[in-house]
Amino acid sequence: MDDEDGYFPASVAATYDESTAEMSEPGVVATTVDVLANLAGDGSALELGIGTGRIALPLADRGVQVHGIDLSRSMVARLRAKPGSDAIGVTIGDFATTKVEGTFSVAYLVFNTIMNLTTQAEQVACFRNVATHLGPGGCFVIEVMVPELRKLTAGQNVVPFHVSPTRWAFDIYDVATQATSSHYVEVVDGRGTYRSIPFRYVWPSELDLMAQLAGLRLRERWGGWSREPFTSESGKHVSVWEKPVG
Structure with a gap:
């Protein structure tokens, strides 16, 4: 493992976009961005694990101010090579604990990235970190698989x-x-x-408890970005927790 870039060193970053091409299909990205832009409203967005900018770039193109956190300098270098990346701020660090300036309307973790935190304690710390960055009424969104x-x-x-x-x-x-x-x-x-x-898989109910510990409450849960119902047959979920107002 590369000490600086974690599990996403230059060799992985070089082919990351190609290896995740299905997730970068225009329809997939547009549906995701629609949800996040709606939650951001007139506020700003914080992406945890911003990577090469698959979601951050089109979200910024929609007029949302985006800031990202990522541990891998190699992945961020790929982001910086793309048009429009100069509008996005990035902080290098562990998104479970790294602090950035500002208050956000929405923070989000997509494509199973919450599982990159390999202990329960780290996942709980992530929720608490996000809660400190959200303004009242702000939302934390996670897209993650249901353990198979x-x-x-x-x-x-x-x-x-x-x-x-x-x-x-x-x-x-x-x-x-x-x-x-x-x-x-x-x-x-x-x-x-x-x-x-390595990853740590996590159940929806466990994430809800982590949210409660951070002072957040479940607002919505879907089986995907198209807001389809979440059922016992769903292979993943998109969950939205909200920071109470007042």
């Missing part, structure tokens, strides 16, 4: 999520600790590469 434990077979703890002639990817779950890790194997021109990233 139903895909585990008896005696197994591995869930494949990508299989192709040259690339394999799978998650390993530890149901006792809620630790999980994603593993990537790729073979190109006869040469193989391997990398893994």
Whole structure:
């Protein structure tokens, strides 16, 4: 692991946009940005784990003032190479604890990034950190998967999520600790590469309790950015917690 960039060093940042191309489809991005812009209103937005700017850039293009926090200088360098990035402020640091100036109408964590915090204590600290940055009535939005434990077979703890002639990817779950890790194997021109990233999966109800500890309350929960109902069959959820007024 790169000490400076965590699990997103230059080698990962270089191909990050291509590897997440499905998440960058115009329709996917537009639906996400619509929700966030509506929550921001006339205020500003704070993105935790801003990365290469997949959401921040189009949100700023909508007229929302955006500030981001990210641990990886390499990912932020990719953001800075894109048109319009000069309108976005970025602070390098751990988004669970890093403070920035200003008060925000909305803060958000997308694409499972809350799970990059690999302990419950860090996830709780993130909620508390966000609460200090929100103004009254401000919202914290998280997009995260529902743990895929139903895909585990008896005696197994591995869930494949990508299989192709040259690339394999799978998650390993530890149901006792809620630790999980994603593993990537790729073979190109006869040469193989391997990398893994640790996560901590988290349940919707657990996130609600973290929000309560930070003084936030659940406002809405959907099965996706199109505001579809969240059900027992949903593979992910988009949750919105609000900081009370007064």
